[in-house]
Amino acid sequence: MTQNIINKIWQSHVVQSKPDFPDTLYIDRILLHEVTSAQAFAELKQRGIPIRNKQNLLATVDHSIPTDKNRAVIVDEIARTQVDTLRANCKETGVTIYDIESSHQGIVHVVGPELGFTLPGTTIICGDSHTSTHGAFGALAFGVGTSEITHAMASSCILQDKPKTFKVEFKGMPNQYFTAKDAILKLISVIGIGGGKGCVIEYVGEYIRSLSMEGRMTICNMSIECGARAGLVAPDATTFAYLQGRQYAPQGAAWERAKAEWSALVSDTGASYDHEIVIDIEGAGPMLTWGINPEHAIALSGQTPALDAGGDRATLEKAYAYTGLTPGQSLKGTPIDFAFVGSCTNGRIEDLRAVAKILDGRKVSSRVTMYIVPGSEQVMAQAQAEGLDKIFIAAGADFRMPGCSMCLAMNPDKVPEGKRCVSTSNRNFIGRQGPNSITHLASPQTTAASAVLGFIASEESL
Amino acid sequence: MQKFTTLTSPVIPLNLDNVDTDMIIPAQHLKSVSKLGFGEHVFSALRKMYPDFILNQPAYNTGKILLSKANFGCGSSREHAVWAIQQYGIQAVVCSSFSDIFFNNAAKNCLLLISLPEETIAKWIDASLADSSLAMTIDLEAQKISFMGETHSFKYDTFRKHCLINGLDDLDYLLSQEKDITAYEQKHCNISR
Known part of the structure; x- marks a missing residue:
């Protein structure tokens, strides 16, 4: 079978x-x-x-x-x-x-x-x-x-209870500014924040295979934001290359045995699922959220939805009132006060490298406070070894110590009341980054570009 | 554990989809190391931001049954959300659907969750918003819920119903499987795990 x-x-x-x-x-x-x-x-x-x-x-x-x-x-x-x-x-x-x-x-x-x-x-x-x-x-x-x-x-x-299974295939080649974060925001915007309820998602397709472990982690991380119980990617050479030699991974002959066992860990050809969807990302560009939950995500090149565009009208009205935006507007050019790079979604070395590439030789806008928070002491050490910390500091960003930081307002790092933040984190719920703060979820690249310009923008606008 | 059989109470209509656990208990209130002290902070951000929020209205804030819409309890896995709801005095939540983690957390704490069709929920929320004195009756054993003179059956998981009615604990049930767990470990737990 x-x-x-x-x-x-x-x-x-x-x-x-x-x-x-x-x-x-x-x-x-x-x-x-x-x-x-x-x-x-x-x-x-x-x-x-x-x-x-x-x-x-x-x-x-x-x-x-x-x-x-x-x-x-x-x-x-x-x-x-x-x-x-x-x-x-x-x-x-x-x-x-x-x-x-x-x-x-x-x-x-x-x-x-x-x-x-x-x-x-x-x-x-x-x-x-x-x-x-x-x-x-x-x-x-x-x-x-x-x-x-x-x-x-x-x-x-x-x-x-045994979960239902859901196959999500990303199909097509996006544009060069599209990242794993944009892929998962796109999925959530399509199926909604309850779209994966009761399910475990398997992410498949050429795009997923082309991603690094960091990118795959970003996608799996936000599976919960569409209500899924879990999300996974079948292991492959990229997975094994990442794991080999790490402290708790099997070593020596045990590693070879484990790798052989893991290599069989794929969905059989023709295997069925309870649900399947294909997400077309051909030519797609950066995404970001405008509202008060992660399904309120749109293409950065697009407009915010009309109140009768579908979904619960009361929630949409609440979202516009909270974020101070209006239906049918472009988010590009909206002034921001804070930029946050970090969290379990985008606080890894690859994310910090992408941000450093944009901040190198540039300055964070004088109206923006930018926090860059490595996901771990190892990420911090790697960033320092590569000289990324110097780039961040020269740009005027605050390169901090590891932790959840501004993702959830339960430690001293908060977005102040009424302030607008572009954030690489995972939730834009009401008050998530601090009471009455406004969050726009985006990729590290979009966050860094917006920090430099002082308003919402993609890397392409630089 | 607290047992659940029947309950009659006014309701608290919360006319929203996707009520998330950050709304139910904001993160700044998660620092306690005990399971107590969360009730006073339930929905605290919304209560502060919106003077007319339902729990700020004396006509509604004593209900023991919370009525809301789809995907209730989404977001963070914090069990504190269940503790906060219960410690506020709410014993049952009636919605069109619940998030998976919240559903499991509620079952572990004898907070009864009932799912009903969207149309029924919408109608009941409207009625309750128009008349705060309307009372709801829930009979878990019979799996019946009555409101506005209507009685509906609801589905409830056999195992969880058994636990709720008898006040049983999942952990005792798991520990009773000790032999099976040991046998499983001897057979399966190897180097690639």
């Missing part, structure tokens, strides 16, 4: 399956951070249940950690308690933590892959919806709540 890769991974992880009950799914990897783990450690402790397979857990600090040079000092007392609680929990239970100054601290979805902890064919969970990022390696990776983290810590399993 032919099978797609999603069902192959699922079936190889089912411990128990019976009618009218969710499947008991084996979880190979659990990633932890400070925000969603404290209650899990506390419950296990209270119930006297030990962690099963603590070698399958890996923790770091990212959401609440400040990104200034003096980040070891957390002024916010509640945030400090949260970070210190994770440190104490890891110490007490023997779970590996990559804390600040470990040379591997960073956003959990940047750190997992760069350590080779994320491997093809594995199941990975984290108390964070952007866990779908790890699907770029052909892993089945999804976000869960704290209860399911607790369950997996105790039993290495969680209860899940």
